Amino acid sequence: MKTLLVATDFSKNSLHVLEYAIMFANKLEAAIHLVWVDNSSLKDNLIDTIEGGLRIEKKNYLQKIASDYKSKVPGKKLQYHLKKGKVYQEIGKTARQLKADIIFTGTHGVTGFEQYWIGSNAYRIMTSAPCPVITVRGDYNFENSISTILLPLDSSLETKQKLPFTVELAKQFNATIHLLKVYNSPIGVIRKRIDSFGREAEKCLKDKNIVYKIESVEAVNVAASILEYVDKNNIDLIAIMTEQNITTANKFLGPYAQQLINGAKVPVLSLRDKEYI
Numbered sequence: 001m002k003t004l005l006v007a008t009d010f011s012k013n014s015l016h017v018l019e020y021a022i023m024f025a026n027k028l029e030a031a032i033h034l035v036w037v038d039n040s041s042l043k044d045n046l047i048d049t050i051e052g053g054l055r056i057e058k059k060n061y062l063q064k065i066a067s068d069y070k071s072k073v074p075g076k077k078l079q080y081h082l083k084k085g086k087v088y089q090e091i092g093k094t095a096r097q098l099k100a101d102i103i104f105t106g107t108h109g110v111t112g113f114e115q116y117w118i119g120s121n122a123y124r125i126m127t128s129a130p131c132p133v134i135t136v137r138g139d140y141n142f143e144n145s146i147s148t149i150l151l152p153l154d155s156s157l158e159t160k161q162k163l164p165f166t167v168e169l170a171k172q173f174n175a176t177i178h179l180l181k182v183y184n185s186p187i188g189v190i191r192k193r194i195d196s197f198g199r200e201a202e203k204c205l206k207d208k209n210i211v212y213k214i215e216s217v218e219a220v221n222v223a224a225s226i227l228e229y230v231d232k233n234n235i236d237l238i239a240i241m242t243e244q245n246i247t248t249a250n251k252f253l254g255p256y257a258q259q260l261i262n263g264a265k266v267p268v269l270s271l272r273d274k275e276y277i
Contacts, residue, residue, distance in 0.1 A: 001028045005100040007091050008036050013106040013138035020136050021104040022072050028172055031077035033098055036062055037090045088124035096130050103133045126270045136267045146173040150235040152180045152226050155193045158241045158273045163201055166239045170210050181216040223259035239269045
């Protein structure tokens with residue numbers, strides 16, 4: 001985990017995300033790449049071309065942000081990139097080029113105006129990224145580390161894929177992992193599968209010497225139950241799987257991921273099914 005990509009739109013929210021990513025950079029001894037995407041339309045460019053004043057102004061502002069924050073990054077490894085196109089596509093493309101380990105982006109950054117694209121694009125970035133994505137709310141107050149990570153377990157095969165990355169993150173931060181078995185079906189075979197995944201996860205955490213807790217919850221609304229657990233247990237980060245355009249009653253995909261991203265007061269780590277990357 002040596003390369004971190006931070007999406008910025010110059011909003012207060014995106015600067016908050018940068019500060020959060022710097023906390024990761026210091027813990028992981030990683031470099032930060034700050035990316036701004038010019039997503040203006042052709043009609044806009046008739047007045048203000050890519051080479052024109054707006055882009056120059058944005059470049060200057062990006063330089064200033066990089067200059068202001070570089071000293072806070074290990075080895076002053078902070079670079080910036082200007083891209084042109086659709087935000088989520090360019091963020092994903094840049095992440096592939098840089099071989100980024102994590103993308104950081106904000107949520108709830110849209111105020112009703114398109115000048116700020118953080119938030120409106122967060123879910124698209126999350127569902128098309130080639131690496132894990134951490135979404136951060138602008139009003140989230142964080143410390144200088146991560147102490148607790150929530151890893152919900154459902155009955156899907158994909159649910160186990162988030163374990164290796166989450167374990168590595170927990171090792172780096174010396175964090176405790178909360179395994180939460182979420183039962184939202186009375187069907188015995190589904191509940192047994194969740195129990196089996198729980199045992200596998202416990203063995204993995206024991207083998208890796210990760211401090212953990214394991215609990216279970218009966219859920220009518222999966223997202224609401226997870227968020228309630230987060231609030232009661234002072235969770236610092238939630239790890240979930242996301243998207244594939246598949247939605248069933250027992251998977252944290254599509255709508256469930258959106259509900260968690262939109263409702264979570266703490267950052268959410270989203271990982272895609274490897275089959276779809």
